[in-house]
Amino acid sequence: MDLKEIDGNLVIEDIGSFNVDQIFKCGQAFRWTENEDGSFTNVAFGRVINISSSDEDRTVTIKNSNIKNFYKYWFNYFDIMRDYDEIKERLSKDETLKAAIEYGNGIRILNQDPFETIISFIISANNGINNIKRSVEMISRMYGSEIGSYQGETYFAFPSPQELSIARPEQLREYARVGFRDKRIVETAKMINNKEIDLDAIHRMPIEEGRKELMKLPGIGPKVADCVLLFAFKKSESFPVDVWIKRVMEVLYLHEETPKSKIADEGRRLFGDIAGFAQQYLFYYGRDHKIG
Numbered sequence: 001m002d003l004k005e006i007d008g009n010l011v012i013e014d015i016g017s018f019n020v021d022q023i024f025k026c027g028q029a030f031r032w033t034e035n036e037d038g039s040f041t042n043v044a045f046g047r048v049i050n051i052s053s054s055d056e057d058r059t060v061t062i063k064n065s066n067i068k069n070f071y072k073y074w075f076n077y078f079d080i081m082r083d084y085d086e087i088k089e090r091l092s093k094d095e096t097l098k099a100a101i102e103y104g105n106g107i108r109i110l111n112q113d114p115f116e117t118i119i120s121f122i123i124s125a126n127n128g129i130n131n132i133k134r135s136v137e138m139i140s141r142m143y144g145s146e147i148g149s150y151q152g153e154t155y156f157a158f159p160s161p162q163e164l165s166i167a168r169p170e171q172l173r174e175y176a177r178v179g180f181r182d183k184r185i186v187e188t189a190k191m192i193n194n195k196e197i198d199l200d201a202i203h204r205m206p207i208e209e210g211r212k213e214l215m216k217l218p219g220i221g222p223k224v225a226d227c228v229l230l231f232a233f234k235k236s237e238s239f240p241v242d243v244w245i246k247r248v249m250e251v252l253y254l255h256e257e258t259p260k261s262k263i264a265d266e267g268r269r270l271f272g273d274i275a276g277f278a279q280q281y282l283f284y285y286g287r288d289h290k291i292g
Contacts, residue, residue, distance in 0.1 A: 001080065003067065010062040010070055017084035018060050019106020020053045026284040027242075028231050029110055030120050030133045031140075031158070041150070043140075045073045045113060046157040048150045055106060064150055079108050087277050094270070096252050097278055100285035107280050110231060114199045115192060116158040117232035122181055122188065122219040124227075131177070138176040139185075143167055164189035184219035191217060207235045222261065230276040239267030239275040247292025248282045 002013040012018075020040050024032040031043040039052035039061075050063040062074065075081070088105075092098045116136075123135050136158070143159035159167075167189070169182035178185060191197050197217060202210045207229060214225040226240035241249075241260040249263045250256065253270070271278040286292070 003070065005067055008063075010065055010067065012060040012062070014058050015060055015080075016058055017088070017106055018053050018058075018078070018108060019055060020051055020060075022104050022106045022284060023078075023108050023110065026104065026107055026280050027129065027287075028227075028280070029112060030124075030129070030136045041153075043147070043155055043157070044077060044110075046145070046147055047073055048147055048155045049074070050150070053106070076111050079111055082108075084108065087274055090274060091271065091278055091281070094278075097271075097281065100281040103288070104281045104284040107277075107284060109236070109276060109280060111234060112232050113158070114202070114228070114232040115161055115189075117228050118188060118192075118214070118217065118220070119158075119164070119185055121224045121227045121231075122184055122217075123178055125181065125219065125221075125224060135176045135178050139164070139167075139172070139178075142171070142175060159189075161189045161193035165193045181219055188217045188219065202229075202233055207237055210235065222264065226264065230279070236276045237268055237273045239264050239271070239279050241267070242283070244283050244287045244291075245279060248286035251292045252282075 001015045004011045004013065021038070024034070024040050024042070029042075033041045035041060035050070037052070039050050041048065041050050047065070047069065049065050051060065053060045062070065065074065088101050092101055119139070120132065120136050124132050140156040140158050143163045144156040147155045147157050149155070165186065167186050169186050172178045172185055173182040192199060197213060202213055205213065210229055210233060211222065211225045214220050214228055215222070220228070223240050223242060226238045229235035230238040230240060241263045246258075246260055246263055249266065250258055254263070254266065267279060268275045
């Protein structure tokens with residue numbers, strides 16, 4: 001990787017496994033907007049960036065940032081240090097998975113803010129991506145702090161646990177359209193704000209212990225907990241099972257109707273400490289090809 005600042009933009013040269021279309025559309029984040037030029041405007045950690053990539057010349061361009069903020073926020077967020085070629089080489093030994101890896105060759109797992117990830121995936125239960133994005137955006141506008149403007153649009157940070165803990169459930173239901181999740185969101189924010197659940201401690205916990213801790217929060221079952229562990233706590237052995245992964249695993253591996261809990265166990269058995277990366281390749285491939 002070679003990072004340069006050119007004409008006020010950050011340009012990362014010679015970086016592989018980095019396709020912004022695949023990264024933002026594989027179901028792991030919800031604060032992005034796709035632009036007509038193929039770039040994405042993304043909000044994370046109270047910052048707004050515009051990001052584009054080119055597979056052909058292995059470059060990534062980040063606008064509205066600088067080198068200091070790249071290393072402070074985006075270096076970890078985009079998982080820059082990880083060797084994705086090594087991961088794909090290991091997973092490609094599974095012939096069934098090989099086609100999915102080739103299809104989603106540019107996927108990276110984003111390392112996101114834990115609280116925002118928790119709330120986003122509580123909203124995601126039995127919900128579509130566009131609805132989730134709208135709810136998360138409205139919650140940010142209602143309770144978060146204004147970040148500023150970029151290209152004529154005003155952006156807001158996702159609220160802190162303290163800010164969201166004083167929200168009224170009925171307002172979340174009416175304006176953010178979160179439905180039955182309204183009280184769960186407020187109660188979760190209160191529990192985290194009051195340190196009934198210590199998010200920092202989950203980073204240090206084994207995955208099973210971390211899952212149990214997250215499931216103390218209202219609205220978090222095994223699938224949501226596994227998503228949060230994978231996308232916010234770097235538990236790469238996590239294997240979340242949603243409707244698409246269930247279908248893909250049943251069609252490609254299990255060949256029979258199987259409970260989600262057993263599918264998660266099988267995913268971890270098959271793919272070990274990098275099961276989360278396999279899950280992302282399978283999700284993206286299975287959804288786009290409508291497997292099952």
